[in-house]
């Protein structure tokens with residue numbers, strides 16, 4: 776899952792970027808509302824975290840602009856803790872959720888995961904894959920009496936694919952949701968990670984559609 780993080784407080788942005796990356800998200804972070812508006816319109820993010828108080832372009836204007844363009848990007852706004860009217864304005868402008876400052880990053884990440892699951896119609900609090908539960912906090916797969924370790928990229932890839940069962944996913948699409956904007960994106964590397972996941976979870980989990988991409992087939 777790839778996230779757009781918009782926050783002009785440098786220390787907070789750096790902390791959040793680090794913690795979100797540690798939680799298995801690819802993160803594009805910016806302090807600029809103007810850049811954020813452009814990025815959110817052009818890049819295929821899975822969600823955005825948007826501070827409302829930005830110096831160059833208010834967060835509310837960015838949000839209203841995205842929605843006016845029929846951009847359904849899931850958005851969590853960051854508001855002042857005591858400013859209930861900011862939350863109302865934000866929700867009315869099209870925000871999906873909010874977190875009041877100061878907050879614990881755990882809450883923001885829990886809300887982010889819940890929002891992404893909801894957006895993909897996943898009713899369970901945890902994603903099930905081939906008889907295992909995907910533990911998003913520890914980035915492992917848990918079975919009855921077995922834990923399968925995953926590398927950071929394997930986790931990101933598996934989580935994205937598990938949210939899109941039965942869909943044909945191109946290498947480009949997978950690359951765009953697993954790597955950051957400035958990452959060295961070689962879509963052929965995805966093939967290597969797909970094969971590692973097959974090795975860990977069985978060949979049938981991910982089918983190849985020649986010339987098109989991959990289809991994630993949940994095993995029941």
Ligand code: CA
Nearest residue numbers: 783826828829
């Ligand atoms: Ca701010």
